[in-house]
Amino acid sequence: MAGQNCWRCLYRPSQRLLLAPLSTSASTPTSAAFSTSASLFARAAEPIRHTRSGKRLVLGKKKKVQDKTKPPLPGERKAFRKRIQLSNDNALEVPGLDVLSPENAVDPESIGKIVGIPAEVVDQLRACEAFKSSQNWSLFRSPHMLVRKETVDLASQMTSAIANKETLRLVVTGSRGSGKSILGLQALATGFMNNWVVINIPEGQELTTAATEYSTIPNSEMFSQPVYAVKLMQAMHQTSHHVLSQHKVMLDHLQLPISVTRNMTLAALLNATKEPEFAFPVFQAFWKELLLPGRPPILFALDGLAHIMRVSEYRSPAFELIHSHDLALVRMFADALGGKTAFANGAVVLGVASRGNAPIIPSMEKAIAQASAAQKGEEIPARDPFFRKYDERVFEALRGVKVLDVQGVSKTEARALMEYWAASGILRSRVDERNVSEKWTMAGGGVVAEMERVIMHDLRAAL
Amino acid sequence: MVSLPSTERANFNERKLVKKALETFYGLGPQASARIMAKYTIHPQARLGTIPAKTITSLTAELSNMTIENDARRIVQENIKRLRDMGTYRGRRHAMGLPVRGQRTRNQIETAKKLNTLERGGSGSRY
Numbered sequence: 077m078a079g080q081n082c083w084r085c086l087y088r089p090s091q092r093l094l095l096a097p098l099s100t101s102a103s104t105p106t107s108a109a110f111s112t113s114a115s116l117f118a119r120a121a122e123p124i125r126h127t128r129s130g131k132r133l134v135l136g137k138k139k140k141v142q143d144k145t146k147p148p149l150p151g152e153r154k155a156f157r158k159r160i161q162l163s164n165d166n167a168l169e170v171p172g173l174d175v176l177s178p179e180n181a182v183d184p185e186s187i188g189k190i191v192g193i194p195a196e197v198v199d200q201l202r203a204c205e206a207f208k209s210s211q212n213w214s215l216f217r218s219p220h221m222l223v224r225k226e227t228v229d230l231a232s233q234m235t236s237a238i239a240n241k242e243t244l245r246l247v248v249t250g251s252r253g254s255g256k257s258i259l260g261l262q263a264l265a266t267g268f269m270n271n272w273v274v275i276n277i278p279e280g281q282e283l284t285t286a287a288t289e290y291s292t293i294p295n296s297e298m299f300s301q302p303v304y305a306v307k308l309m310q311a312m313h314q315t316s317h318h319v320l321s322q323h324k325v326m327l328d329h330l331q332l333p334i335s336v337t338r339n340m341t342l343a344a345l346l347n348a349t350k351e352p353e354f355a356f357p358v359f360q361a362f363w364k365e366l367l368l369p370g371r372p373p374i375l376f377a378l379d380g381l382a383h384i385m386r387v388s389e390y391r392s393p394a395f396e397l398i399h400s401h402d403l404a405l406v407r408m409f410a411d412a413l414g415g416k417t418a419f420a421n422g423a424v425v426l427g428v429a430s431r432g433n434a435p436i437i438p439s440m441e442k443a444i445a446q447a448s449a450a451q452k453g454e455e456i457p458a459r460d461p462f463f464r465k466y467d468e469r470v471f472e473a474l475r476g477v478k479v480l481d482v483q484g485v486s487k488t489e490a491r492a493l494m495e496y497w498a499a500s501g502i503l504r505s506r507v508d509e510r511n512v513s514e515k516w517t518m519a520g521g522g523v524v525a526e527m528e529r530v531i532m533h534d535l536r537a538a539l
Numbered sequence: 540m541v542s543l544p545s546t547e548r549a550n551f552n553e554r555k556l557v558k559k560a561l562e563t564f565y566g567l568g569p570q571a572s573a574r575i576m577a578k579y580t581i582h583p584q585a586r587l588g589t590i591p592a593k594t595i596t597s598l599t600a601e602l603s604n605m606t607i608e609n610d611a612r613r614i615v616q617e618n619i620k621r622l623r624d625m626g627t628y629r630g631r632r633h634a635m636g637l638p639v640r641g642q643r644t645r646n647q648i649e650t651a652k653k654l655n656t657l658e659r660g661g662s663g664s665r666y
Binding site for chain 1 (some may be wrong): 554573574577578579581582583584587589591617
């Protein structure tokens, strides 16, 4: 325990307590002196004034107390804001729950069950930033998830596509707080457990809001993001090391600035450079290697799809705004999602259209509506003939994708969730038919974030 | 400590934003600094410590080719001098430190008193 540090504002009063108290003027001698003339001379500094001689303005009586506490180091506040806390000792441990496994994820019998995440998968998910700090992982003793109908649906679609060496291109949409990002996390967990190569871009907006370095790619009109590429490669190296170290580099990469030896494994290729200058060519080389036959299947996931379907905030050297599909990393994902990339070993390209801070992109909404209608076999909604700003590139990137619409959970699933919350000690009321039904209805038909909000409302009201 | 050409300040702290560092020069504002940064593909949130030395050198070269600092001040002062030498109304207003653009002088002419001088920009002044 780090003293009395305030966990909300990084204030460190323990620093203050270490300061010596301000000493008052040492006019009184601490030891008995032979003579008192020393103290008399000291006191005679203030001239003796008559009681009626009036008031005088004395400035500077109070000394301003200087703040000698140490401010947080650069980067500390950001790390604190973005910290992921997955366990809380104040919550009760819930015994007797299953652990997520490759069989569990595709079994329809496990719909409505709460499963734990295995420890290695938790580490992998943490390394690829799948957990978000806005989610409520820190309320529970250990990370557990609800297996929904959509989870089993998604997992079985993914595994069957990979088994047939096809490419599954899927967009997860739904209303706000319905559990799309968690579904994305479950997909990543499935990918890790099945030993696929997982590439996760946790926030699409990090790529398009001009927050990271960018540079031109010579001989092309695209731009690379080298520092982000380094981060991505390091994350992939950490999470998929055991899968990638079993495959060796097969192509000759003569144009790379680093030396690629014959016996280099793919994992070593990822770790080959941390220099931003060489990072993107290495990543492109790795991508080419991964598309060769005989490699493990790929799961390419991106959260925050709306951000990559618009013009970014970067400017080209000619001061024109750059479309996000001209950023090379985003282009890789858009091509994969639109079916232009040929994956030889089966792949899943997953885009989660999360609503947090998401811009409204009419082209994307229209494209997803069309894809959804095509999937259901209904009449495809036509584009608005009077709207001029449709973006063709967005339609190309979303051509022929499958759509998974995530709305509320069913009442059985809601009940399982509430029983888990009650067993963890967060929900204090009874979990019976009426209560579940009430919370389910209050949450707009089982939207999970709204259910959590309703429960917390009860909790705060009870306190 | 990153060094860009500057008369008063020799060096900038490496944690300073590139945009802010560029805008400290007389004659560069938000538009000009955005264009310079786009030319060298520096993103708006970049700090001076993160851009490579080669880019800093090219930025320095770029800045030395632009009219900033004393060159820009001289242009402004010459314009005001020309107005005064011609004997125009505007020139007289600059000389007297009163508003030039037809504002009323009944009250609140603080900005005019501060800025409308013959030595506009001075040497080292911000405006």
